[in-house]
Amino acid sequence: xxxxRLRFFLSEVLTNFTRNAGMQFTAIGTVAVTIVLLGAxxxxxxxxxxxxxxxxxQIEIAVYLKDGVDDVKAQELASRLASxxxxxxxxxxxxxxxxxxxxxALGHDFDTSLLTSNPLPNTYHVKVKDPDTVPAVAAxxxxxxxxAKTDYAADTVQKLLKVAxxxxxxxxxxxxxxxxxxxxxxxxxxxxxxxxRRREIAIMQLVGATNMYIRLPFIxxxxxxxxxxxxxxxxxxALADTQIVPKLSQTLQFVTFQVNAPLLSLELLxxxxxxxxxxxxxxxxxxxxx
Amino acid sequence: MIKLRGVSLTYPNGTRALDDxxxxxxxxxxxxxxxxxxxxxxxxxxxxxxEEVPTHGEVQVDGIRVDTLRRSRVPKLRRNIGVVFQDFKxxxxxxxWENVAFALQVTGTRTRDVMRMVPRALDLVGLSHKSRxxxxxxxxxxxxxxxxARALVxxxxxxxxxxxxxxxxxxxxxxxxxxxxxxxxxGTTVVVATHNQAVVDRMRRRVVRLEHGxxxxxxxxxxxxxxxxxxxVLP
Numbered sequence: 001x002x003x004x005r006l007r008f009f010l011s012e013v014l015t016n017f018t019r020n021a022g023m024q025f026t027a028i029g030t031v032a033v034t035i036v037l038l039g040a041x042x043x044x045x046x047x048x049x050x051x052x053x054x055x056x057x058q059i060e061i062a063v064y065l066k067d068g069v070d071d072v073k074a075q076e077l078a079s080r081l082a083s084x085x086x087x088x089x090x091x092x093x094x095x096x097x098x099x100x101x102x103x104x105a106l107g108h109d110f111d112t113s114l115l116t117s118n119p120l121p122n123t124y125h126v127k128v129k130d131p132d133t134v135p136a137v138a139a140x141x142x143x144x145x146x147x148a149k150t151d152y153a154a155d156t157v158q159k160l161l162k163v164a165x166x167x168x169x170x171x172x173x174x175x176x177x178x179x180x181x182x183x184x185x186x187x188x189x190x191x192x193x194x195x196x197r198r199r200e201i202a203i204m205q206l207v208g209a210t211n212m213y214i215r216l217p218f219i220x221x222x223x224x225x226x227x228x229x230x231x232x233x234x235x236x237x238a239l240a241d242t243q244i245v246p247k248l249s250q251t252l253q254f255v256t257f258q259v260n261a262p263l264l265s266l267e268l269l270x271x272x273x274x275x276x277x278x279x280x281x282x283x284x285x286x287x288x289x290x
Numbered sequence: 291m292i293k294l295r296g297v298s299l300t301y302p303n304g305t306r307a308l309d310d311x312x313x314x315x316x317x318x319x320x321x322x323x324x325x326x327x328x329x330x331x332x333x334x335x336x337x338x339x340x341e342e343v344p345t346h347g348e349v350q351v352d353g354i355r356v357d358t359l360r361r362s363r364v365p366k367l368r369r370n371i372g373v374v375f376q377d378f379k380x381x382x383x384x385x386x387w388e389n390v391a392f393a394l395q396v397t398g399t400r401t402r403d404v405m406r407m408v409p410r411a412l413d414l415v416g417l418s419h420k421s422r423x424x425x426x427x428x429x430x431x432x433x434x435x436x437x438x439a440r441a442l443v444x445x446x447x448x449x450x451x452x453x454x455x456x457x458x459x460x461x462x463x464x465x466x467x468x469x470x471x472x473x474x475x476x477g478t479t480v481v482v483a484t485h486n487q488a489v490v491d492r493m494r495r496r497v498v499r500l501e502h503g504x505x506x507x508x509x510x511x512x513x514x515x516x517x518x519x520x521x522x523v524l525p
Binding site (some may be wrong): 002003005008015079102199200202203204205206207208209210213214 | 362
């Protein structure tokens with residue numbers, strides 16, 4: 001394609017675009033709104049995921065040893081735990097250390113002088129590599145002859161995992177709906193452009209332009225609307241990121257707000273362009289066939 | 291150039307536009323299609339540039355079977371056929387130059403060739419000096435000449451004109467007909483559908499008369515009404 005042809009093509013796209021300015025603004029606005037929602041959703045989902053995996057990775061299995069097992073014997077279990085490939089680490093906390101920890105944690109509210117003996121068992125705190133394996137690992141360790149009991153925040157782990165799954169599924173549905181609604185608006189806009197340009201299209205067909213050639217400017221126009229909408233949305237999201245998120249993280253200190261902004265922006269741009277492309281393709285295609 | 295054999299055309303609403311038409315048009319000839327409106331003149335032209343497909347029969351243009359042509363091949367056929375209409379069909383937001391260039395640009399012609407071919411077409415129709423004007427700034431005759439330039443810019447072998455002078459006054463009509471004659475002399479086959487009796491009778495070319503979708507008569511050097519000259523008084 002030589003420069004003159006490219007310039008002709010671009011000027012065609014631009015005249016179309018500006019001729020239908022009012023409708024284009026509506027389309028861009030709708031795309032922007034849907035993409036802001038999409039972006040906010042992805043943002044929240046990412047945050048929850050980061051938060052969730054953070055919590056899950058911190059979950060420990062408490063392994064309480066039988067009463068008669070002393071510190072030396074406990075070493076046997078340590079080597080057995082170390083040989084389990086699912087286990088990340090195992091920290092030994094002896095009776096005495098456990099009591100000291102409790103004292104440190106509770107301070108003056110806890111008076112050790114009232115105790116005649118140390119009621120705490122020798123304990124291992126086991127961390128696993130994959131949070132999903134917590135229940136299985138706990139069950140394996142519980143069968144060990146030195147172990148009296150294992151304990152972990154079973155319900156919490158499973159509920160968190162379940163919430164993450166449900167959120168993921170709901171998210172897919174929501175995202176799909178948002179895509180569809182944005183596509184419909186773009187398709188309608190392009191249909192209006194096509195209608196406004198029906199004389200040109202008729203002449204193009206008359207002088208022997210191919211359908212692909214007729215289609216191309218409209219598709220470029222749809223993609224332009226999609227990309228502009230996405231850009232607007234990314235601007236809004238970036239503004240929210242710098243203005244609202246710092247305040248939120250002050251109130252919700254335990255949550256880390258973290259998102260891969262460049263990647264997310266690129267994704268949203270891609271979504272905008274794709275929605276514009278598909279919508280305009282279908283819209284012009286229907287016209288050309290009739 | 292054009293061969294129609296047993297061609298019938300019935301529109302989806304049941305209207306029978308053409309009924310068993312046989313017609314042959316030689317390369318380089320000039321032919322009038324005459325008859326009242328609604329007798330199938332436009333339909334006949336539409337079959338030739340494949341705007342319509344016959345219900346029955348064969349249509350051949352320049353050796354190509356148009357009636358069975360695949361949709362994807364239609365653009366190529368159309369590049370070899372120029373079409374001119376009563377209402378000019380110019381784009382009002384483009385200048386004369388841009389309107390003519392448009393036909394080349396949308397068929398992927400190289401810019402270098404566009405720059406060479408457009409002035410030639412404008413020169414042929416005598417509009418070079420008004421190439422920067424918009425259609426609304428031109429007279430009807432000039433607009434039709436711009437439309438003819440657009441139809442001819444790609445050097446088609448066949449020029450189809452559907453009531454080209456229908457919107458023009460007598461002097462512009464004469465001008466356009468002289469232009470079409472000049473184009474024909476350069477070797478382009480010209481087919482003109484018209485119900486302008488004066489034009490047909492003055493030019494004395496082949497006249498194919500249609501009535502109710504059938505060919506009523508077909509005369510070399512004919513008149514609008516068979517056997518009657520220009521002096522005939524209409525009933």
